[in-house]
Amino acid sequence: MSLVLILIGVIAFIVVATSKFKLHPFLTLILAAFIAAFAYGLPSSTIAKTITSGFGGILGYIGLVIVLGTIIGTILEKSGAAITMANCVIKLLGKRFPTLTMSLIGYMVSIPVFCDSGFVILNSLKQSMANRMKVSSVSMSVALATGLYATHTFVPPTPGPIAAAGNLGLESNLGLVILVGIFVAAVAALAGMLWANHFTNIEPDGEGADELKAQNEDYETLKQSYGTLPSPFKAFAPIFVPILLICFGSIAGFPSAPLGKATLYDAFVFLGQPVNALLIGLFLSLLLLKSDKKIEEFSERISQGLVVAAPILLITEAQEEFGLVHKNVNKIYSSNIMIYMYHKNTIN
Structure with missing residues (x-):
């Protein structure tokens, strides 16, 4: 006791x-x-x-995975890939379900990008959508924040869930952690969206309300600040290709051997190891670099990560x-x- x-x-x-x-x-x-x-x-x-x-005990493997995931997220954040992801969700769902659209945008963006950075990046989009769809910005803020936090806390390769998996001894089963995390995060995001729907007709008041109303609402200005936005493939590939490889690597290791024990099995076991999968994601993220001096820009992004x-x-x-x-x-x-x-x- x-x-x-x-x-x-x-x-x-x-x-x-x-x-x-x-x-x-x-x-x-x-x-x-x-x-x-x-x-x-x-x-x-x-x-x-x-x-x-205990110091250094977990850095030997999971630490490298955290670093690679963070660098990829930094490149996606600085390139405007989050805006491209948001545009894809808006085209898919349209304006019929504003809080669902905002929650799903947060859910997807926060897998590679830290939730606080994602909120800052998407704030102008949120304000613009609230005005266009005639929905309270309070409701849209709640939907965005809960969507961002759902995957930020549950779905690798966001560093937090990777670190938690390492502490639980699941660093070699990140595919399983991803699959479970996606569903658990979806439940959390859905709960946040339903909660956000209670504030659809409530305008900001109290401390900070005036600042919130005066925030930049020009979404076009935000997009122009990133220059030419990356294509959907370039935006999604650096994060979702590694996730798929990690998941297939876990599936290949099932006792039932669904992918056999031949060349296909060896390929997915190798590519599905988190370090290898995220290295591939890092190479795919090079497509997002925009400057003429790509090596210098890449080195700067690594330092930031x-x-x-x-x-x-x-x-x-x-x-x-x-x-x-x-x-x-x-x-x-x-x-x-x-x-x-x-x-x-x-x-x-």
Whole structure:
């Protein structure tokens, strides 16, 4: 029981430190690992070694996947590919279902692009659609935000779900994580869309309402800022080709061997490995580069992607260290129980 109370206390510390005191999650998790280690009664001489032994444990494989996914997302964000994706959804659904259209745009865009960046990029589109379809911008904002967050939190190769898969030991089953995440995210996005429908006739009020109403509503200006927008193939290929390859790689590995055990099997097993699939996606993203000096532009996008990926990698590693403390405690606790049972049986 005391172990559970300590865990609850440490989690409460993490929540308060990050939400109220705005402490960076990386430092918070490191401190939480030390607090948990002392609270659980681990030998003081082994605490630092236990915590540092976890650092780098997950970077060997899943870290590279996170970096590649982040770089691809950065290239898609800077090239205007998100706008192309949004235009495709609008052409598909038209103006009949405004909140569904906005939610689906967010759902698709946030797979390669971070949800906060996606919201900034699509804000002018959202305002323009709200005016054209005579729907409250509050309703459209809710639909866009919930659609963005749904896939951002559930569907790889967005870095967050990849990191979670690594912590759960599912880094070699990302295809399964993607398939499950797509359906779970769809349920979450649908719930967000239904919630957004409650605000279709409600205009912004309260703090920040005037700023919201005064936001740039010229969607054409937004599109022109990106220059020539990429074609749908160029916009979708860098992210959906790797997803399909990862999924087929997982299917090829099923015990029933649906793709056989010959050349086709070998090809999908190789191409379906997340690192290989995302490398192919990275090469496809080169089609989105616009400047005359493509190598320099590509290097700049890589640098930008690494800056974004670094905090995610550090936080993921801090989570691994925090979890390692609990694993060691569980081992000690289990060993003590076994020793107690042994002595009890010996006495009897």
